[in-house]
Amino acid sequence: MIKVLVRISFVLYFYHTFGFMRKLSAPNVLLVLSDDQDVELHDKHWLVRSAQHLSNDSVFTIDKYFQRRWETLLAVDEMMVTLVTVLNETQCLDNTYIIFTSDNGYHLGQFAQPFDKRQPYDTDIKVPLLIRGPGVPAGRLMDMPVSLVDLTPTILEWVGLSVPNYIDGRSFKSELLKEQQKNKKLQFxxxxxxxxxxxxEGNDDTYNPACPGHRTDHLAQCTLDADCHCQDSWxxxxxxxxxxxxxxxxxxxxxxxxxxxxxxxxxxxxxxxxxxxxxxxxxxxxxxxxxxxxxxxxxxxxxxxx
Missing domain, CATH: 3.30.1120.10 (Arylsulfatase, C-terminal domain)
Incomplete structure (x- = not known):
């Protein structure tokens, strides 16, 4: 029997943030902002265009978020070692696919947007996808466009089921399992x-009276720790x-x-x-x-x- 395990990273971040994991530390990790930190925003949509430059306090908060994300990954590393060890000891590793991915990206200061995931830029929409399992060559980088909706038809084909016509996405099983030389990009x-x-998600109920603006502006995710940079709106x-x-x-x-x-x-x-x-x-x-x-x-x- 083929087993499929999917690890979604945002769950681990939630648990770590609210204290359900032991404390891990990455105190010297600082975020290096890319070229979009201080660019003119006149050609962006209203929410991004209206953003003010980030204060030093906001940059410090973003650094702390970045550190916590690395701390979370330390826990992920330990959990994956435990998982693979148990699968190996129970002789299940050779017939188990392990998928590591996320439901969204996460910007940290880009375009003066503090920390969120609601913009149409690669920081927010691009996610990791790592797969190990039977027939998957180690070290392969697949140079192909894939969406999360492609996972369902791929998993169905892994377990030997046909993909119904109403299922969104397309399977990448055949490309994933093609024999290619190790560490070579797969080109197709x-x-x-x-x-x-x-x-x-902005509406009357998302108004924060502690920040500038009016209830009828339908702003959302306006928080003091982000200098009231509203990160969503109607x-x-x-x-x-x-x-x-x-x-x-x-x-x-x-x-x-x-x-x-x-x-x-x-x-x-x-x-x-x-x-x-x-x-x-x-x-x-x-x-x-x-x-x-x-x-x-x-x-x-x-x-x-x-």
Whole structure:
């Protein structure tokens, strides 16, 4: 029997933060902010565009968050050693797939956004995916676009079940198990687009009277430890296309706000997403991306495999 174990890292962070794990320490770890810390934000959507520079107190708080995340990983390392040891001792390791991933990324100071996960940038939407198990060569880096929705069809194929037509995502079982030389990148077609969606959670009930603003602004996640940088709002609602076709790595986003704001980035040329190139795209390109978004937000199952 094939076993599949999925480890979601945010659960471990929650447990550590609230004291359910023993204290681990990484006191000398400091966050190195990337080039997007002090850039002009005039070409970003309203929530990011309106952000003020982070204070020294906020930067100190972000450093503490970063340290705690490393501390959490120390606990993850220990737990994974224990898990693999038990699987080996019970002779289950050779028929068990272990998946390590996360439900979201997490920005820490990028674009003057203190610590959260609600923006359409790689800090927030890109997640780790590590897999070990029978037939998976050690040391392989798979250079392919994968979404979390792909895990379900992949797991179904691992255990010998057919994938129903209504299941979203596509299996990457065959690519994962291909025989390749150790430590070599696996190169194959990337002709795919992925859907990214987020609905802003701001409403009357998310108002924080300790921070500036009004209840009717529908801001959210405004906290004193972040200098009242509000990290969500009603108009922080968007759908995006991540386009990997034709050797591209491009993201195109449409915001559901009063501005009908658009953002697009070429991740090959601009990995930190500093320059919004949406109006450098041809009108036909923007129209085609809009049609793709309409299709991907309504389709289900195999009809979504564009």
């Amino acid at each position: 077609s990337k002709q795919r687009v992925l859907l990214i969606e987020y609905w802003g 108009n922080n609602t968007y759908t995006c296309i991540r386009d990997f076709r034709y050797n591209l790595d491009r993201i195109y986003c449409e915001f559901r706000d009063t501005e009908n704001f658009l953002e697009a980035y070429d991740l090959h040329q601009d990995p930190y997403q500093l320059q919004n190139i949406v109006y450098e795209l041809l009108p036909m390109e923007r129209a085609l991306y809009g049609l793709l978004l309409q299709n991907l937000t309504k389709c289900t199952g195999r009809t979504c495999n564009i």
